[in-house]
Structure formats: C-alpha cells, structure tokens
Amino acid sequence: MVLEEVEKEFSLRRAESIDGIPTFYCHRELVLPLMERLKRDFEVLLDITAVDYLGRKEKRFELVYHLLSLSEKMRLRIKVELGEGEKIPTLSFLWKNANWLEREVYDMFGIEFQGHPDLRRILLYPEFKGHPLRKDYPLKKSQPRIKLLRPERE
Amino acid sequence: MKEGNFITTTLESLIGWARKYSIFQYPFVTACCGMEYMATAASHFDIDRFGAGLTRFTPRQADVLFVVGTISHKLAPVLRKVYEQMTEPKWVVAFGTCTITGGLYDNYAAVQGIDAIIPVDIYIPGCPPRPETVLDALMKLQEKIQREKQKWSLRK
Amino acid sequence: MMEKMLLNIGPSHPAMHGTIQIKVELDGERIIKADVEIGYLHRGFEKTAENRTYMQIIPYTDRLNYVSPLLNNLAYAMAVEKLLGIDVPPRAKWLRMIFGEISRITDHLTCIAPIGMELGAFTVFLYMIKAREFLWNVLDATTGARLTTSYIRIGGVKADVPENFEDLLRKALEETKKAVRDVHGLLSRNPIFLKRTKDVGVVSQDDALSYGFTGPVLRSTGYYYDVRKAFPYLYYDEVDFEVPLGERGDNYDRYMVRMKEIEQSIRIIEQSLSKMEKGPVKAEDEVAEAYEAIKASQEGKYLDGKLKLNPNLEGMEREVYYKIMARVPRYILPPKEDLYRSIEGMIRHFKLIMSGHGLRPPAGEVYVPVEGGNGELGFYIVSDGTDRPYRLHLRAPVFSIMSALAEMIKGHYIADVIPTFASINMIGGELDR
Ligand code: SF4
Numbered sequence: 119m120v121l122e123e124v125e126k127e128f129s130l131r132r133a134e135s136i137d138g139i140p141t142f143y144c145h146r147e148l149v150l151p152l153m154e155r156l157k158r159d160f161e162v163l164l165d166i167t168a169v170d171y172l173g174r175k176e177k178r179f180e181l182v183y184h185l186l187s188l189s190e191k192m193r194l195r196i197k198v199e200l201g202e203g204e205k206i207p208t209l210s211f212l213w214k215n216a217n218w219l220e221r222e223v224y225d226m227f228g229i230e231f232q233g234h235p236d237l238r239r240i241l242l243y244p245e246f247k248g249h250p251l252r253k254d255y256p257l258k259k260s261q262p263r264i265k266l267l268r269p270e271r272e
Numbered sequence: 273m274k275e276g277n278f279i280t281t282t283l284e285s286l287i288g289w290a291r292k293y294s295i296f297q298y299p300f301v302t303a304c305c306g307m308e309y310m311a312t313a314a315s316h317f318d319i320d321r322f323g324a325g326l327t328r329f330t331p332r333q334a335d336v337l338f339v340v341g342t343i344s345h346k347l348a349p350v351l352r353k354v355y356e357q358m359t360e361p362k363w364v365v366a367f368g369t370c371t372i373t374g375g376l377y378d379n380y381a382a383v384q385g386i387d388a389i390i391p392v393d394i395y396i397p398g399c400p401p402r403p404e405t406v407l408d409a410l411m412k413l414q415e416k417i418q419r420e421k422q423k424w425s426l427r428k
Numbered sequence: 429m430m431e432k433m434l435l436n437i438g439p440s441h442p443a444m445h446g447t448i449q450i451k452v453e454l455d456g457e458r459i460i461k462a463d464v465e466i467g468y469l470h471r472g473f474e475k476t477a478e479n480r481t482y483m484q485i486i487p488y489t490d491r492l493n494y495v496s497p498l499l500n501n502l503a504y505a506m507a508v509e510k511l512l513g514i515d516v517p518p519r520a521k522w523l524r525m526i527f528g529e530i531s532r533i534t535d536h537l538t539c540i541a542p543i544g545m546e547l548g549a550f551t552v553f554l555y556m557i558k559a560r561e562f563l564w565n566v567l568d569a570t571t572g573a574r575l576t577t578s579y580i581r582i583g584g585v586k587a588d589v590p591e592n593f594e595d596l597l598r599k600a601l602e603e604t605k606k607a608v609r610d611v612h613g614l615l616s617r618n619p620i621f622l623k624r625t626k627d628v629g630v631v632s633q634d635d636a637l638s639y640g641f642t643g644p645v646l647r648s649t650g651y652y653y654d655v656r657k658a659f660p661y662l663y664y665d666e667v668d669f670e671v672p673l674g675e676r677g678d679n680y681d682r683y684m685v686r687m688k689e690i691e692q693s694i695r696i697i698e699q700s701l702s703k704m705e706k707g708p709v710k711a712e713d714e715v716a717e718a719y720e721a722i723k724a725s726q727e728g729k730y731l732d733g734k735l736k737l738n739p740n741l742e743g744m745e746r747e748v749y750y751k752i753m754a755r756v757p758r759y760i761l762p763p764k765e766d767l768y769r770s771i772e773g774m775i776r777h778f779k780l781i782m783s784g785h786g787l788r789p790p791a792g793e794v795y796v797p798v799e800g801g802n803g804e805l806g807f808y809i810v811s812d813g814t815d816r817p818y819r820l821h822l823r824a825p826v827f828s829i830m831s832a833l834a835e836m837i838k839g840h841y842i843a844d845v846i847p848t849f850a851s852i853n854m855i856g857g858e859l860d861r
Contacts, residue, residue: 137510137794161637165823169810182808184795184823188637188651191658195795215640218831226474241467241860242381243346250380250475257472257479260380264349266388300440302447302469303856304494307538307575311564314557329441341856347447347468350439376488381472400575 293323298334303341446856469856496535501580535801559607584753587743625679629848640828643803649677786815
C-alpha cells in the first residue's frame with residue numbers, strides 16, 4: 119500500500135477519522151516532497167481549506183488537503199499545522215487548481231503560500247481589510263466600497 | 273374606433289399609458305432569484321403579456337432596472353454605476369428578500385438592502401418570489417408609472 | 429504591427445448568467461490572455477454557517493447551487509448524518525434519489541437553455557424552461573416550494589409525497605423527454621451550433637485532472653468518474669444506469685454529456701419509482717384540530733386519533749413520519765402530532781430547536797461528497813460537540829472548473845467565450861459561496 123510506505127517515509131502522524139478517510143498530520147516542511155510523492159497515485163486535488171483554532175490549539179491554523187485517487191478509488195486527507203504568520207509552499211505547479219484554492223485560503227484566512235504565482239484576494243475585493251473566516255473577524259462587520267445612502271444596520 | 277369619434281385624455285395620462293405598457297427592462301441578475309426571473313420570462317408565465325418582455329442588455333436603453341438576487345459589497349459599485357447610466361425616467365424593482373433587507377445573509381459580505389445603494393420603487397418579497405408575485409408587482413409598477421407626474425420635454 | 433486591446437466582459441453582462449468578470453487581452457479578435465475575476469456573489473456562506481445551528485443551515489444549502497438545490501441539501505444532510513452516525517429509512521432514501529435526480533435534470537436543463545439562447549436559438553431556452561416548469565410542479569406539490577425547497581432534512585426528507593405524485597412526475601418526465609428530443613432536433617446537428625461548439629474550449633484529459641474537474645465536464649473528456657458509481661451512496665448500486673462519456677472535451681461534448689445525463693436520470697427515476705414501496709394509505713379521519721390537542725395536553729390529557737394539521741405539514745403525519753425520517757429521538761424532531769399532543773413531545777421538540785441545546789453531534793470531522801450537478805460536491809464539516817459547526821466548507825465542483833476558464837478560452841475568438849463559459853454551467857452561489 120502506498121499509504122504505509124508514505125507514512126513511514128515522511129513520518130506522518132495518523133489521526134482518527136470518523137468518515138473513513140485516512141487522515142495524516144504532516145510537518146510543514148515536508149508538505150512539498152510529500153505531495154510530490156502522493157501526486158503519483160492521487161491524480162486529483164479535491165480541495166484545500168483551513169480551520170482556525172484560535173485559542174484552542176497551540177498552532178492557530180490547520181490546513182486541510184483532500185486528495186482523490188481515481189485509480190484506487192480512494193480519498194486521503196492531509197493536515198498541516200500552522201502558526202500565525204507561518205508560510206507554506208504552494209502546490210500550484212503540481213495541481214493547477216491549487217492556484218485558486220490557495221488564493222481562497224489566503225483571502226479567507228490570511229495564510230500565505232510561498233512561491234505562489236499570483237497571490238491576491240479572490241472572493242473579496244482588494245480594499246477589504248482582515249480575513250473573514252478567522253474566528254476573530256466579526257460576522258457582521260462589513261466594509262462597504264462606496265458611500266451608502268443609509269447606514270446598513272441600526 | 274369609428275371615424276369621427278374621439279377620446280379625450282390628458283397628455284399626462286397618455287404618456288403614462290404609453291410608458292407603462294412598453295417597459296424595457298434591464299435584468300441585473302446575480303443569484304438564485306434569477307431562476308424565478310427566467311421562469312417568469314418564459315412561456316408559462318410570460319411577462320410579455322404586460323409589455324415588459326423586451327429585455328435591454330444595456331442600461332442606457334432601459335427604463336426599469338430589475339435587481340435580481342443578492343448584492344454583495346463587491347458588486348455594489350457596479351450596481352450603482354449601472355443605475356447611474358440609465359436615462360430618465362427610470363424605475364427600480366428590488367426582486368427578492370436579499371435585495372430588500374439582505375435576507376438570509378446578514379453578514380459581512382452582503383449589502384443589507386439595495387436601497388442603501390440606489391433608490392427603489394417596488395419591492396418584491398419572497399425567497400425567491402413566485403412568478404405570480406412578480407407579475408403582481410409588475411402591475412403595481414405599471415399603476416405607479418401611470419399615476420406619476422410624467423417627465424417629458426419637447427426638444428426643438 | 430499588432431495592436432493589443434483590453435476588453436472587459438462583465439460583471440453585468442447579458443451572457444454572463446451570474447456575475448463574473450473576464451478581462452481579456454485581444455489581438456484582433458483572438459484572446460491572448462484572460463483573467464477571470466470571481467467573488468461578486470460571495471455571500472459569506474461558510475462564516476454564516478458557523479453561526480447557525482445544524483438545522484438552520486439547510487435553507488442556506490438550497491441557495492448554493494440554486495439550479496440543483498436538492499443535491500446540495502442531500503450532500504449536507506448526508507454529511508451531518510455521517511457525523512451523527514444515523515441511518516435513514518429506505519423510503520426516504522428512494523425519495524432522496526428521485527428528488528436528487530429531478531434536481532439534476534433541472535440543473536442540466538437550466539444549463540443548456542442559456543447555451544441555446546446565447547447562440548441565437550431562443551426556442552431552446554423556452555422549451556427547456558417549459559420542461560423545468562413541469563418538474564418544478566412536482567417539487568411544488570411535494571415540498572411546497574418551487575426552487576428553494578429545503579426538502580431533504582437531516583435524518584430523512586421533509587414529507588411523504590402527495591397522492592397524485594406519480595401522475596405528476598410521469599407527466600413531467602414525458603414533457604422533459606419531449607423537450608430533450610426537440611432540442612436534439614434543433615441543436616445537435618445544427619451547423620451553426622456545431623461551428624460554435626465543436627473543437628472550441630477543448631480541455632485535455634490530463635489538464636482536466638490537474639484542474640480537479642469532476643462531473644459532466646470531466647466526463648466530456650472521456651474520463652470515467654462518477655461519484656454515484658465509484659462510491660455508491662443511497663441505492664445507486666441497485667439501479668441500472670450508464671455514465672455518458674464524451675471524446676474530445678469540447679463544448680459540444682459537454683453539451684452532449686449533459687443531454688444524455690438527463691435521459692439517464694429519467695431512467696433512474698423510473699426505476700426508483702417502481703422499486704420504492706407504495707406509500708401507506710392514509711385512512712383515518714381527522715378528529716381534532718391541533719390547538720384542541722394542545723389545550724388538552726395542557727390539562728394533562730392525551731387526545732387520541734388523527735389530528736388535523738396545517739396544510740404545510742401535509743405528508744408529515746405520524747403514520748408516515750417514521751418511514752421518511754430516522755427514528756432517533758436524540759437527534760430527530762418528533763412528529764407534529766406528538767408535539768401538539770403531549771408534553772414529552774413538546775419537550776423533545778424544544779430541546780432540539782432551542783439555541784444552546786439543539787442537535788449536538790460528537791466532535792470530529794467529516795467530508796461527504798455526492799455527485800452534484802457539476803461534479804463532486806462535498807461538505808467538509810468540523811464539529812466541536814456544540815450545536816453549531818465549528819467549521820463548514822463546501823467543496824464546490826465549479827470552483828475548480830472555473831479556474832480553468834482562462835486557459836480554456838485562450839487562443840480562441842472572443843465570441844467563443846460565450847459558449848465555453850455557458851457550457852461549464854457556472855453557478856454563482858456555488859462558485860463564490
Ligand atoms: S432572495 Fe433568496 S432566492 Fe433570492 S437571491 Fe436572495 S437568497 Fe436567493
């Protein structure tokens with residue numbers, strides 16, 4: 119099995135999962151070689167997202183990669199713990215859709231990807247300050263781009 | 273009308289009558305409400321019966337701006353620009369709860385009612401409004417157009 | 429000397445159903461560079477979901493991919509069910525399949541309608557929307573809403589189908605078949621349509637995988653992957669259907685795959701109809717109004733017999749309720765009759781609805797995908813044991829597909845942007861969330 123090999127080689131930490139998708143923690147510095155290795159078996163990068171554990175965990179962010187192997191009919195979840203301000207290498211030259219997925223993570227969480235060709239906001243606008251999916255961003259704090267005719271909320 | 277007969281009316285109401293049955297609309301469609309907007313425009317409900325079937329896809333030729341769907345803060349400047357590009361007389365229809373109050377999306381991203389950006393004439397509630405509601409609103413708009421003080425001028 | 433021109437398409441443009449902006453650099457009419465700007469419909473779904481209880485999120489999922497709302501409901505409900513570890517009864521599963529496939533049909537109809545319209549075939553638009561209207565009638569009769577139905581709930585479905593359901597559905601399917609046949613006649617061999625779509629917007633298989641394509645767009649390149657086949661859920665392994673494939677991965681193939689998928693979905697629905705057991709016959713007569721039962725329960729009495737419920741609650745009567753909802757008192761609301769009749773039912777209901785109590789799944793995380801209208805649609809939910817998700821993320825198939833748009837239109841004429849963009853079925857709610 120690929121996974122066991124990889125698990126040893128990159129000293130991954132297995133985490134429990136309730137949905138049957140094998141889940142591993144990987145060290146930040148090993149992400150790039152790990153993904154290069156995994157790319158051979160997992161053709162599709164399904165998703166990159168992050169979770170903000172503000173005040174709950176030592177390292178604030180957890181980056182979550184979902185991979186899909188079409189030939190093996192199998193999914194895989196790789197997690198990386200990141201502290202505030204820590205950077206992570208981009209995967210955009212391995213999988214092309216990583217470009218946008220990483221931009222989204224950057225936009226929503228402010229996590230920076232090293233070597234990303236075009237790291238700017240994707241869903242929000244350049245004037246926007248802060249990163250809305252961080253837990254310390256208030257839900258209703260809007261940042262209008264134009265002068266409004268009336269205040270939005272009382 | 274038979275020859276020799278005539279109808280009296282005021283110029284004002286004549287213009288109103290002409291205007292209300294020749295609504296050129298500009299659909300500013302962004303989200304889910306657009307699906308119901310499509311349904312209203314298609315054969316089952318047929319918005320054409322009210323003289324509002326002709327969509328103009330440039331604001332300069334349109335009289336009624338249909339704002340259909342959520343307006344986010346990112347899109348707000350675009351909406352205002354489209355509105356400003358429309359020539360007088362012009363009316364705005366807010367289609368769906370999102371355009372009225374922000375609807376389900378009471379958060380950082382959505383504008384809490386488009387009347388914070390542009391003036392609105394008719395509000396259509398519903399998430400999304402059913403086509404019947406839309407047609408009802410259209411008739412209300414027609415009434416409003418008829419009753420309004422008509423702006424017009426004869427240019428030499 | 430060639431002169432470059434910068435052209436801006438959108439965000440508010442007639443051929444951009446939904447709002448995106450494409451900035452193209454032109455050499456004559458050829459596109460040499462394109463930049464796609466999205467996010468105009470970013471409504472903060474994920475952040476909002478973190479602040480809502482699990483049940484309150486269902487209406488939001490309707491509004492993600494709003495041309496196939498039920499498939500979004502389904503993905504979300506299945507994700508939460510996985511988290512809770514509950515199983516839904518067979519009838520609910522069949523109903524989920526039927527309504528999911530109806531939703532897939534409406535999705536594809538609504539995708540093809542604008543393709544036709546934008547390429548000058550307005551009739552196609554009218555035919556497709558007409559067929560969709562009949563399908564929506566079925567939804568309307570069962571769920572009470574045409575578009576934003578919130579029909580598939582955690583633990584089952586909202587209500588059982590009405591008595592005339594089969595007739596309505598068969599009529600709608602007939603109409604759909606007719607529309608599909610007509611559209612085949614209008615478009616599939618139409619030289620204008622072929623010129624605009626064949627060999628335009630080609631994606632190779634390698635690129636498709638590298639971009640994370642799934643669903644009809646991946647299958648149009650000839651790659652066989654369908655979540656329903658690869659990881660069967662519900663009863664998809666018990667029905668017989670094919671997965672249509674394309675060859676070249678151009679606009680025409682994408683159109684064709686969608687057209688064929690409509691036919692397959694109809695097949696699935698017809699099989700499900702015959703395999704699903706007949707609904708229970710509602711025989712009992714109503715004896716009392718709900719408010720009388722509430723009054724009686726305040727006096728400590730229990731009113732026997734069937735209650736007259738609000739018409740909105742049709743299909744949720746107690747005799748059918750546990751056929752369409754899982755029987756897990758901890759997580760699933762009691763039938764309405766119990767709520768009106770007894771204090772226990774009332775308490776159970778309140779415990780699940782009141783904020784601070786509510787549905788509390790165990791801590792953990794799940795990723796559950798289904799085959800959505802555009803491909804693998806998955807919810808990633810992180811629960812911390814409270815009544816709200818700690819983090820909820822949607823794996824939107826169209827997001828990955830859209831990231832390839834710039835490359836797909838590069839080198840083509842400016843007019844080709846329109847069919848290419850239309851054929852990938854961009855849905856703002858799903859793309860920007
Ligand atoms: S009002 Fe409802 S249906 Fe309309 S755009 Fe807003 S959320 Fe969508």
